[in-house]
Structure formats: C-alpha cells, structure tokens
Amino acid sequence: MLSSADFLFYFLGLVSLVFGLGVVLFRNPIYSALCLVITMISVAGIFGTLDAWFIAGVQLIVYAGAVTVLFVMVLMLFDLKHEMKTFSKGVIGNGVKLAASGVLLGMLGTYIWATYATEPTFKPLPAAATSSIKATKDLATSLFTTYIFSFEVIGILLLVIAVGAVTLSRITGGTHHAD
Amino acid sequence: MGKDVFEIVVNCVKMLLIFLVMVQLVPILVWLERRVSAFMQNRFGPNRVGPLGLIQLLADAVKFLFKEPFFPEKGMAVMYYGAPIMALIPGALALAAIPLGAPFHLEQFTWLGREWGPYDFIMQGYDFGVGIVIVLGVSSLGAYSLLMAGWGSSNKYSLLGALRASAQMVSYELALGLSLVGILMVFNTFSFYDIIAQQTGMPLTFNFFGKVHSIAWLPNWGIFFNPLGALIFFCASFAETNRLPFDLPEAEGELVAGFHTEYGGFALLMFYIGEYGHMMVASALMATFYFGGYTIPYVANESVANWVSSGGLATHPNWAAFLTSLIFFLVFLLKVFLFLLIYIWVRWTLPRFRYDQLMDLGWKTMLPWALFNTVLTAVWLAFSHRPV
Amino acid sequence: MPINPEAWKVGLDHYLYLSSLLFIFGMLGVLMRRNVIVILMCIELMLNAVNISFIAFSRYAESTNGQVMVFFVMTIAAAEAAVGLALAVTVFKKFKEVNIRFFEHLKG
Numbered sequence: 001m002l003s004s005a006d007f008l009f010y011f012l013g014l015v016s017l018v019f020g021l022g023v024v025l026f027r028n029p030i031y032s033a034l035c036l037v038i039t040m041i042s043v044a045g046i047f048g049t050l051d052a053w054f055i056a057g058v059q060l061i062v063y064a065g066a067v068t069v070l071f072v073m074v075l076m077l078f079d080l081k082h083e084m085k086t087f088s089k090g091v092i093g094n095g096v097k098l099a100a101s102g103v104l105l106g107m108l109g110t111y112i113w114a115t116y117a118t119e120p121t122f123k124p125l126p127a128a129a130t131s132s133i134k135a136t137k138d139l140a141t142s143l144f145t146t147y148i149f150s151f152e153v154i155g156i157l158l159l160v161i162a163v164g165a166v167t168l169s170r171i172t173g174g175t176h177h178a179d
Numbered sequence: 180m181g182k183d184v185f186e187i188v189v190n191c192v193k194m195l196l197i198f199l200v201m202v203q204l205v206p207i208l209v210w211l212e213r214r215v216s217a218f219m220q221n222r223f224g225p226n227r228v229g230p231l232g233l234i235q236l237l238a239d240a241v242k243f244l245f246k247e248p249f250f251p252e253k254g255m256a257v258m259y260y261g262a263p264i265m266a267l268i269p270g271a272l273a274l275a276a277i278p279l280g281a282p283f284h285l286e287q288f289t290w291l292g293r294e295w296g297p298y299d300f301i302m303q304g305y306d307f308g309v310g311i312v313i314v315l316g317v318s319s320l321g322a323y324s325l326l327m328a329g330w331g332s333s334n335k336y337s338l339l340g341a342l343r344a345s346a347q348m349v350s351y352e353l354a355l356g357l358s359l360v361g362i363l364m365v366f367n368t369f370s371f372y373d374i375i376a377q378q379t380g381m382p383l384t385f386n387f388f389g390k391v392h393s394i395a396w397l398p399n400w401g402i403f404f405n406p407l408g409a410l411i412f413f414c415a416s417f418a419e420t421n422r423l424p425f426d427l428p429e430a431e432g433e434l435v436a437g438f439h440t441e442y443g444g445f446a447l448l449m450f451y452i453g454e455y456g457h458m459m460v461a462s463a464l465m466a467t468f469y470f471g472g473y474t475i476p477y478v479a480n481e482s483v484a485n486w487v488s489s490g491g492l493a494t495h496p497n498w499a500a501f502l503t504s505l506i507f508f509l510v511f512l513l514k515v516f517l518f519l520l521i522y523i524w525v526r527w528t529l530p531r532f533r534y535d536q537l538m539d540l541g542w543k544t545m546l547p548w549a550l551f552n553t554v555l556t557a558v559w560l561a562f563s564h565r566p567v
Numbered sequence: 568m569p570i571n572p573e574a575w576k577v578g579l580d581h582y583l584y585l586s587s588l589l590f591i592f593g594m595l596g597v598l599m600r601r602n603v604i605v606i607l608m609c610i611e612l613m614l615n616a617v618n619i620s621f622i623a624f625s626r627y628a629e630s631t632n633g634q635v636m637v638f639f640v641m642t643i644a645a646a647e648a649a650v651g652l653a654l655a656v657t658v659f660k661k662f663k664e665v666n667i668r669f670f671e672h673l674k675g
Binding site: 005006009010013016017020021023024029032033036039040043046047049050051052054055058059062063066067068070071074075077078087088094097098100101104105108109112113115116135138139142143146147150154157158161162164165168169 | 575576577578579580581582583584585587588589590591592593594595596598599600601602604605607608609611612615618619622623625626631632634635637638639641642643644645646648649650652653654655656657659665
C-alpha cells in the first residue's frame with residue numbers, strides 16, 4: 001500500500017523529469033527557462049518530502065526566485081526568438097554524446113540497482129526525529145561550527161564574484177555610462 | 180491531511196476559505212482605495228450605487244466579466260494566458276502559510292450518530308515549521324507572472340515594464356529578507372507560533388545589561404525590539420508589491436500601463452487580485468512579526484477563552500473554542516486592514532520614484548541599513564544579557 | 568526481474584534514480600545545445616540533480632552534513648550563474664552571438 005507521501009514523490013518526480021526534459025528540448029530558450037523554473041519548484045517539493053523544509057525554502061528563494069529570474073531576464077533582453085541552430089551538428093558527434101550519456105545513465109542505474117538488490121527488504125524512511133525548527137537549528141550549528149571555514153571561504157568567493165560581475169558589466173557601459 | 184473524513188473535509192474547506200478571503204477582500208479594498216483617495220483629494224468617490232457606494236463593487240465585477248477577451252496578434256498564447264493565473268499563486272500560497280488565528284482544540288463529540296475524535300485545528304493553510312522561509316520563497320515567484328505577461332503580449336511597453344518589475348522585485352527581495360533577520364534573531368525561532376507566543380500578554384520586557392526591565396504601558400511587540408528592521412521591511416514590501424511610490428512596472432506616463440498593457444477584463448482583474456494578495460501577505464507578515472500577530476495587546480489568550488465561555492456566548496466547549504479562534508481571526512484581520520490602509524494612504528500621498536532612484540534606494544540605502552540592523556541586533560543580543 | 572509491489576514504496580534508491588535521470592538530462596543539454604545560456608541552465612539542472620541525492624543521503628543517514636553541502640552548492644550555483652550571465656551579456660553586446668561555437672574565436 002503506497003502512502004500519500006509516495007504519491008507525492010512520484011508526482012513531483014514526474015513533473016521534474018518532464019520539465020527537465022523540456023529544458024533540453026524546447027527550441028525557444030524562454031520556454032526552456034520557464035521549464036527550468038517548474039523543475040526547480042518541484043525539486044523544492046522533493047526536498048520537502050525529505051523533511052528538509054529550510055533547504056526547500058532556500059531553493060525557492062535562491063534558485064526559483066533569483067537565479068532563474070536572472071536567466072529569463074537576460075533571455076528577454078537578448079530577444080532570441082528565432083534560433084535556427086538549436087542542437088549541435090554532426091550525426092557521429094551527437095551519436096557519441098547520446099551514447100556516452102546512455103552509458104553513464106546505465107552505469108549509475110545499475111550501480112544503484114545492484115546496491116539495493118543485495119538488501120531485498122524495503123528500507124523505510126526513518127521517521128523525522130525532530131521538528132523542522134530543530135532540524136534547522138542543527139543545520140545552523142554544523143554550518144557555523146564544523147564548516148565555518150568553508151562558510152567564510154564561500155563568503156569571500158561571493159564578494160569576488162560580485163566585484164567580478166560588476167566589472168564585467170561595466171566594460172561596455174551597462175545602463176549607466178562609466179565616468 | 181487528517182485522520183478521518185471530518186478532519187480532511189475541514190482542512191480542504193479551510194484552504195478554500197483562505198483563498199476566498201484573499202479574493203473576496205479585493206473588491207472591498209478597491210472600494211476602500213477609491214473612497215480613501217477621494218477623501219484625500221476632497222472628492223466624493225463612488226457613492227451613488229447602494230449605501231456608501233458599496234454595490235459599485237458588484238457593478239465593477241459584472242463589467243469585468245462581460246468585457247471582450249482579446250489576444251494580441253503576435254502574442255504567445257501559453258504565456259499570455261498563463262501569466263494571470265500565475266499571478267494568483269504566490270499570494271494565495273503565502274497567505275495560506277501565515278497563521279490567521281489561534282489554533283483550537285475540539286473535544287470528542289457525537290454527530291450524525293457517530294463519535295468524532297478529538298481534533299486540533301490550525302487557522303492556517305499549512306504549517307511546515309519554518310514558515311517564514313516558505314513565505315519568502317513562495318512570494319519570490321511573483322516575478323514570473325509579470326515576466327510572462329510582458330513577454331507573452333509581444334509589446335515593447337509590456338516587455339519594458341516586465342523587465343523593470345522583475346529587476347525591482349529581485350533587488351528588493353534582498354532588503355526584505357535581510358530586514359527580517361533582526362527580528363528572527365530577537366525571537367530566536369523560525370516558527371510563526373513561537374514568534375506570536377513571545378509577543379503575547381505581558382508588557383514590554385527586555386534585558387538591559389543583565390537587569391530585566393519592563394515598561395507597563397507598552398505591549399511586548401516586535402517593533403519595540405527592532406524598529407529599524409520594521410521600517411525597512413515595510414518600505415521594501417511596497418517595492419515587492421509594485422505599489423506606488425515604486426510602481427515603475429506600470430508607470431502610465433512612460434509605459435502606457437506596463438506589463439498589463441495588453442490585458443483587459445477578467446485577466447486584468449486577476450493581476451489586481453495578485454497585487455492585492457501580495458499587499459495582504461506583506462501586511463499580515465508586518466502584523467505577525469512586529470505587532471503581535473492575532474493576539475490582543477495587554478490581554479492573555481486564556482482570558483479571551485474564559486470571557487467567551489463565561490459570557491454565555493457559547494454553551495458547548497467546542498463552540499467556545501471555535502468562537503475564541505474566530506475572535507482572534509477578526510483581531511488579525513483588523514491589524515491587516517490597518518496596514519492596508521497605510522498602503523492606500525501612501526499610494527495617494529507620495530509621487531513615483533525615478534528608476535535609477537529606485538535602484539539606488541534598494542541597493543545603496545536599504546541593503547546596507549538592513550545589514551547594519553542585523554549587526555546591531557546581534558551586538559545588542561550578545562551584550563544586553565550580560566551584567567556590566 | 569519480478570516486480571514486487573514493495574519496490575514501488577519510495578526509498579533512498581528512488582531518489583537516487585530520479586537524481587541520476589535529471590543529471591543525465593542536464594548533461595545531454597550541456598553536450599548538445601548550442602545556446603550558451605541554455606547550457607548554463609542545464610548546468611543548474613545538473614546541480615539540482617546532485618542536490619537531490621545530497622538531501623536524500625542526509626535524510627537517510629540522519630545527519631545534516633548533506634544539507635550543509637547543498638547550501639554550499641546553491642551558493643556556488645548562484646555565483647556561477649551571475650558570472651556566466653555577465654560574460655554572456657558582455658559577449659552578446661559586442662558580437663551579437665550566443666552560439667557556444669563562436670566562443671572558440673575568443674582564444675589567443
């Protein structure tokens with residue numbers, strides 16, 4: 001008997017897969033970007049089924065709310081309605097690429113399947129030991145103690161990136177003329 | 180969702196009701212907006228149809244419904260029709276995540292010849308614990324409806340309005356989120372219920388270098404702990420909702436009507452509902468974080484429950500519990516309405532910003548001040564608990 | 568392989584299958600699309616796929632380390648998108664071109 005959480009997983013997984021394929025296949029990049037948004041939202045839902053609500057919220061804020069908006073805005077500024085060459089040329093090259101992806105998928109799938117075939121009994125999701133508030137507190141604790149160095153490094157990286165992006169956009173002037 | 184049929188039905192009806200509250204408040208707000216603006220400009224406003232012009236809303240709704248729907252010649256159908264629907268989603272989902280009243284407990288009761296077990300209901304669509312993160316995440320999706328509308332109409336003015344709108348929303352989201360960090364640090368939790376519980380009942384109580392002080396004539400509200408954060412949050416929420424003085428996306432002097440130039444009739448109405456929904460979410464967050472949520476100042480929650488059960492308003496304890504929760508809901512609605520009135524007041528008072536002024540305000544003023552507020556709160560919290 | 572109904576119950580392996588499928592989709596996009604912005608989007612897709620497996624592992628191992636990793640991945644992804652888009656915008660302004668093949672001319 002499948003529980004409602006299982007159905008939720010299958011639904012969100014199907015949505016994310018279909019729209020993830022849409023990102024790759026749509027010829028119009030705007031539609032690709034909108035498909036990416038829906039994939040991001042359903043991935044946030046999948047994080048929710050794994051009780052990572054804080055990460056789900058951050059996924060919505062960062063990915064769906066900021067990064068993808070940036071993509072859509074840039075695409076709209078470019079006005080790339082008429083894209084003739086969507087996919088790369090060459091039958092052999094594309095065949096090799098498809099085959100390589102297929103081989104990788106097969107390897108991953110077989111590996112997962114083989115790992116779980118040795119444990120025939122179903123391993124259920126361990127019950128959420130703590131509330132999501134407590135889980136968020138644990139996350140913050142390990143972020144600010146064990147991983148504090150990485151956290152600081154990421155902060156410096158973000159500063160560098162911000163300066164770099166501003167510099168890049170000022171090369172040709174941007175909306176304001178450099179004076 | 181629930182253990183049995185009763186709980187599932189109640190929860191579903193509750194979701195529907197929250198959506199309907201959002202939709203049904205819109206005509207009232209439109210009426211309020213027109214009356215208040217008329218009052219401020221020394222006019223009458225709609226006052227012919229019905230008492231105080233209230234039936235005007237019905238006439239407006241009929242007008243919106245019977246307008247001819249049209250489609251721009253080179254538009255993209257999926258985006259053009261998807262955008263108004265998308266406009267409703269963020270507001271509705273975010274409003275459903277905010278507690279609108281106190282949770283209530285129903286004892287076991289007999290109905291239709293069957294025992295119905297004890298239930299606990301929350302006056303809220305859903306509760307994931309980390310409510311505020313979900314609210315911010317969901318309401319950040321609002322930019323897409325504008326972008327889709329702008330692109331789908333295939334109109335230069337629409338596109339410019341949409342690009343302005345999304346840039347504005349993304350920039351002000353930062354200030355909005357950062358201004359809330361201070362109050363989250365003060366209350367030390369992500370949960371709406373904990374935040375509200377800490378603001379209930381007692382007078383303003385705080386630690387000042389190790390000594391506990393209290394001011395009897397002030398309620399224990401968040402705004403007294405974090406006034407700068409409240410100010411930044413309220414200002415940034417104007418930009419988030421694309422209201423005047425930040426309504427650059429639909430600056431009619433420059434862009435005809437911005438992203439909804441090509442829309443009319445019911446689709447336009449849906450954009451309005453989305454905008455007012457955003458306003459309601461911002462007001463509700465303001466009330467929850469800084470003004471005590473659904474609680475009544477100076478009054479403990481239990482005394483309201485006692486007053487309801489002793490005053491003979493409801494005989495059965497279940498009805499009393501429900502009625503108490505309803506009173507809290509009305510209190511919350513009152514607070515939300517006060518903030519919505521301020522929105523309307525500001526709209527008809529301040530002129531519109533220029534676009535570069537808007538961006539400067541967001542990035543060079545609000546963001547640094549929000550960061551300063553965070554640091555200030557952290558320093559205050561670190562030192563105020565220690566004796567000198 | 569006999570299909571038993573127990574296999575439909577969602578466990579860690581299902582999340583891993585989903586994650587690897589999404590990853591492959593993103594990889595196909597990176598390999599086969601020509602538009603540099605779509606390639607950036609497909610990289611985001613791949614990062615998302617990896618995030619799913621991180622969160623799933625962290626949930627089933629009952630530790631928060633995976634969530635911390637996802638936090639870092641998201642930060643890096645946002646930074647990468649910002650710089651990648653800034654580069655793409657700069658190149659587009661100068662040459663009116665977003666084809667990834669064109670970027671070969673930038674060498675030397």
